[in-house]
Amino acid sequence: MALSDSFMLATQELAPELGPAAAALALLGHEPGMPIERLRRALGLSHSGTVRLVDRLVAGGVIERHSSEQDRRAVALHLTKSGEEKCAAILAVRQQRISCALKVLDPHELEALGKIAEKLLKNQVHNLDEAYCVCRLCDPAACVNCPVAAALNESETAQKL
Amino acid sequence: MALSDSFMLATQELAPELGPAAAALALLGHEPGMPIERLRRALGLSHSGTVRLVDRLVAGGVIERHSSEQDRRAVALHLTKSGEEKCAAILAVRQQRISCALKVLDPHELEALGKIAEKLLKNQVHNLDEAYCVCRLCDPAACVNCPVAAALNESETAQKL
DNA sequence: AATATTATATGCGCAATGCATACAAATCAA
DNA sequence: TTGATTTGTATGCATTGCGCATATAATATT
Structure with a gap:
């Protein structure tokens, strides 16, 4: 138990988050067209914080605000060429x-x-x-048989959402 | 591999850090009298950032600045009664x-x-x-046979720190 | 004794966040 | 359809926490 505690901390240390920007890029690389609100919930920020983060990323030229097809008030966030490079580097x-x-x-270990994970x-x-x-910084290419997607499918079939 | 990635992220999500304050309290609970500079290195902050953090914690009544015995320029940080309660709660x-x-x-798992950890x-x-x-948030009471201490002992005997 | 290093403190500006508010689009109620 | 509620986004404002540069005192080094 105590060892697992330490392990969790060690893994935290391994992923030096420079703030939520990296996670935002990874998420948008994973699912282009994601609206701000979903990004907000994934990152655990306030709404204004997320909007400002998006502002900064747009200003930095790594993402773009497109208009959403389904919902005309929503924004569809997309990586730019430069953003895709950044995402890949991250x-x-x-x-x-x-x-x-x-x-x-x-x-074997x-x-x-x-299995344990x-x-x-x-x-x-x-x-x-x-x-x-959970998938914030996942590499969709590396994540074969994503257990999160599997868990979601299960709960979907079970209780309809 | 991909699963391990996700696992590390999941563990991150489990420990909702409200900033470095919690880690600072845990560290001071672990080793009373710790100077600011060591705290700084443990938390990975800048010096001024650490000093200000200490200021806030002192203002909050959870820690106190004592004068160090060995080094008259250094500060010996100690938890107050209230700080120890906070630390225990964390x-x-x-x-x-x-x-x-x-x-x-x-x-078995x-x-x-x-073992893996x-x-x-x-x-x-x-x-x-x-x-x-690594030990930032460890519970010294729960962490029997701390592998970090063991690793340190080894490297000490090997190359005299 | 003179110099360099180490530990702490502070002025300053900046970057990032949250709260409150505003507005537009979609959904729901009647 | 009309009106009310919810949802998605944007912005003004203040605050907070951080880093950089600088200053001072104590220790270590020469």
Whole structure:
């Protein structure tokens, strides 16, 4: 138990968040056209905070505000070319840090950790907001058989949302 | 691998940091008399940022600046009565969240996770600063056979810090 | 004794957040 | 349809927390 505590902290240390910007880019790379409100819930910010974050990212030339097709008050956020490059770089660094940390594990341990992680995740995700929250910095290319998506499908079939 | 990514994120979500204040209290609870500079390195803040944090915590009545015995320029930070209560509450909430997240694991998996965590941690800690960094929110009472301390002892005997 | 390093403190500006408010579009009620 | 409620976005305002540069005192080094 105490060891797991420390492990969780260690994993936190491994992902040096420079604020929510990196997560926003990763999320938009994952799901282009996401509206501000969904981004807000995924990042856990206030509304104005999210709008200002989007302002900064637009000013920085990494994302664009498009008008949404389905909802004319909503904004459809998209990565620009430069934003996609940034996003790829963020995911690459992340991947590199993680594999560096995990390289001390032998294949058997890695397998065990994967199983355990899947179990923990499935138990943790109950709705769409929490799913996006967990997937904030996930690399959709690397995340085969995403357990979050699986957990969501289950709860969808079970209780219709 | 992809699952481990998600797992690390999930663990992050579990520990809702309200900024470095909680970690500061936990660290001071762990090692009373700690000077500002060590706190600074453990929290990864700038110096002024740490001083201001200490100011706020002092103003909030949870810690006190004492004068250090060994070094007359240094400050010895101590928790007040109220600070110790806060610290205990923080560690308790943390403990509760973690055990809640881990309760889906069977004893065998818990054991495996512990082993894996220990291995990862030992590999991650190379010096005293990193050790404090990892132990930021650890509960010293719960952390029996702290792998960080063990890793430090090893490197000390090996290369005399 | 003179210099360099270390620990702390503070003035200053900035960046990021939240609250309250406003407005437009969509949904719901009657 | 009309009117009321909810939802998505935007902005003015204040606050907060941070880092940089600088200053001072104590320790370490030479």
